[in-house]
Amino acid sequence: MTGVYFSGTGNTKHCVELLCALLDPEMPVIPLEESGSRNKIAEAQEILLGYPVQFSNIPYFVRDYIRRNADLWAGKTVFCVATMGAFSGDGAGCAARLLQKYGAHVCGGLHLQMPDSVCDVKALKKSADQNRSLIQQADEKIRRTAAELKNGRYPQEGLSLFSHIAGLLGQRLWFYTRTSGYSDKLKIGSACTGCGRCAALCPMQNLIVRDGKAAGGDRCTMCYRCISSCPEQAITLLGRQLYEQCRFDRYKGGLKA
Ligand SMILES: Cc1cc2nc3c(=O)[nH]c(=O)nc-3n(C[C@H](O)[C@H](O)[C@H](O)COP(=O)(O)O)c2cc1C
Ligand code: SF4
Ligand code: SF4
Structure with a gap:
């Protein structure tokens, strides 16, 4: 298996690196934006893909990457890991459906709650202690998940029809334009x-x-x-x-x- 991730403020990087290290300390783990990521994915049969949820959707770069490299996914087995500040509904399912469209087999999905990375909006802000406790809980969940995966049991978080509807109605429909392209609003x-x-x-x-x-x-x-x-x-x-x-x-x- 090869780990690939996109991470803005470090949450997803941490989660993917920890999960991969627990599964196999020798497993390659590479950021999606690095030039070698395409070759690493092409060489691997099984991929662990991690990314943060944005407005109950995938960051546009991740969607764009999957589409631009549409030829990469046929026949691959992918495990999707979505990190989020609070809730996504189908954070893992968003990438799963796109990857399946290009011929990948999605074997499971994992949702991890981490500190919220949006630092210029006051809503839902947590204290530093609350954020540290979130990280601890996520680490424990990652350890449990690693043990499950080693036993061939794959969590299916975010992949059901119910999750799909929750993601759509929870946020994605209302904020769809925010994630339908790159932004020039910095x-x-x-x-x-x-x-x-x-x-x-x-x-x-x-x-x-x-x-x-x-x-x-x-x-x-x-x-x-x-x-x-x-x-x-x-x-x-x-x-x-x-x-x-x-x-x-x-x-x-x-x-x-
Ligand atoms: C633009 C933007 C939108 C976000 N939308 C959501 C959301 O819909 N639901 C949620 O739970 N977290 C949301 N978050 C929080 C991130 O998903 C979360 O903090 C994630 O762990 C960040 O990971 P990273 O450090 O790897 O970038 C959003 C973050 C950003 C930057
Ligand atoms: S400009 Fe946008 S993509 Fe680049 S680091 Fe800042 S927030 Fe991320
Ligand atoms: S160049 Fe300006 S905006 Fe960029 S990190 Fe330095 S001070 Fe901040």
Whole structure:
């Protein structure tokens, strides 16, 4: 099996790396945006695919990747892992249905609740302790799941018709336009010092520094990586004000930076 994931603020990276390491410490695990990911997927028969849920849907980059590489999936067995801040209905099912369309066999789905990565909208914010406890619970679920998978039992979370309807009616229908393409709505405020950190981190190469200030393009997949890492807290996307930069490494490392 090979692990591939897309992760904005580190939650999905952590979950996929932990699950893969528990299944087989030698298992290759690679970010989807890395240039070698296509070859790694092509070589593998079984894929573990992880991504964060956005508005009860798949990040547009992940959908775009699956479609652009439509020839990759026929005959592959895929286990879908969706991380989410609260609820998705069919987070795993969204990728599963697309992969099945291109000939993959989806053997299971796993949903993991993690800290919410949207840091410029106040709704549903949790304290640092609550987020650390969420991570602990997710880690325990990952350990249980690894044991199940080793025994050939595959959880089917997010794959049923009931989950599909819950995902559609819960959020996806109302917010469909938010995830139907890349976004050009990134806002960079006057606090930007032009340090270039955001441009170096963006998985979509959607940021450049020009005349001492960062500027966003029209290929943002709303992953919140730049927003949660800007030292000046100068970037916003869905909201206009930053509440707390949400990054997995801050919770794990004790919220120092
Ligand atoms: C644009 C956006 C939309 C999101 N929508 C949802 C959602 O519909 N339901 C949910 O439970 N979490 C939602 N989240 C939270 C993320 O799915 C969650 O924090 C995820 O674990 C982030 O993973 P990452 O750190 O790997 O990017 C959303 C996050 C973003 C950035
Ligand atoms: S990380 Fe922040 S301060 Fe640095 S260039 Fe990007 S927006 Fe500006
Ligand atoms: S611009 Fe920021 S939020 Fe958008 S894809 Fe790049 S890192 Fe993610």
